[in-house]
Amino acid sequence: MRNIKMTIEYDGGRYLGWQRLGDSDKTIQGKIENILSAMTGTEIEIIGSGRTDAGTHARGQVANFKTTSDMDLLAMRDHLIRYLPRDIVVKELEEVPERFHARYHAAGKTYSYHVWNNVVPSAFERHYSYHYPGQLDVDRMNEACQKLVGKHDFLGFSSLKKSKKSTFRTINDITIQQEGNLLHFSFTGEGFLYNMVRIMMGTILEIGAGTMEPEYIDAIFKSGIRSEAGMTVPSHGLFLDEVYYD
Known part of the structure; x- marks a missing residue:
C-alpha cells in the first residue's frame, strides 16, 4: 500500500x-x-x-x-x-511513509488575506480580495497584529460555541505588506479555529478604521465573547498558502 x-x-x-x-x-x-x-x-x-x-x-x-x-x-x-x-x-x-497523516501531522499553517483599499473597486481583484473603501491606519493595524501574536484563548475570535476542546492557539507571526491599493495580511500559526482568521482580519480592519481600539483585543481574549470582536470578513479574500510539517 x-x-x-x-x-x-x-x-x-x-x-x-x-x-x-x-x-x-x-x-x-x-x-x-x-x-x-x-x-x-x-x-x-x-x-x-x-x-x-x-x-x-x-x-x-x-x-x-x-x-x-x-x-x-x-x-x-x-x-x-x-x-x-x-x-x-x-x-x-x-x-x-505509511503513517503520514495530512491533518494530524500538520505542525502549522500560513494563511493570507487580501484587501483592496480604495474608494473605487477593482474589476480584476474582486474575486480575490475584499473591497474596503474607507481609510485605514497601517500603524494601528500593526499594533493590533502584535497583540494577536502569541498563545491566547481565541474563542472570542471564532465562530465556535464553548466546548470541552481547548480554544487556545499560538500565532507566530502576522505581517502587513502594501502593494499600491492592495494590502496583504499574512497569518502564521500552529493552528486556527473555525473562522478565526476572518474574524481577526475583521477586527484588524475595524481598528485600522478607528471604530475599535487596539486595547479591545485584550478584553476579547479575557471575555471570549464573539460579539465583542470585529466582523467576519468575506471568504473570497482568504488563501491557505502553506502547511508545515516537522
Whole structure:
C-alpha cells in the first residue's frame, strides 16, 4: 500500500468548500476523489490538512491518500491535471511513509488575506480580495497584529460555541505588506479555529478604521465573547498558502 502526499492549488470561488458533501459535487475533495477513484479503479478517500470554507482559495493545501496502484507519480499528476477542472491543480505528488497523516501531522499553517483599499473597486481583484473603501491606519493595524501574536484563548475570535476542546492557539507571526491599493495580511500559526482568521482580519480592519481600539483585543481574549470582536470578513479574500510539517 502506497501513501501519496499531494500539494494542491485551487480557486474556491465556485465551490462549497474543501470537505466532501453527500448532496453536492461542488467540493474540492469530492472532485479530486472522483478523478483518483476513476484513475485507480478503486474507491479513494483523501485526507486534507484541514477544511477551507466555501469561496476560500488555496495555494498550498496538503492532502494524502492510500492506494495499491503502481502508477508513476508524474503520470498520476498529469492525469489529475488533465481531468480535474482548471480551477483545481495538483501541483506535486510525493510518496511518504505509511503513517503520514495530512491533518494530524500538520505542525502549522500560513494563511493570507487580501484587501483592496480604495474608494473605487477593482474589476480584476474582486474575486480575490475584499473591497474596503474607507481609510485605514497601517500603524494601528500593526499594533493590533502584535497583540494577536502569541498563545491566547481565541474563542472570542471564532465562530465556535464553548466546548470541552481547548480554544487556545499560538500565532507566530502576522505581517502587513502594501502593494499600491492592495494590502496583504499574512497569518502564521500552529493552528486556527473555525473562522478565526476572518474574524481577526475583521477586527484588524475595524481598528485600522478607528471604530475599535487596539486595547479591545485584550478584553476579547479575557471575555471570549464573539460579539465583542470585529466582523467576519468575506471568504473570497482568504488563501491557505502553506502547511508545515516537522
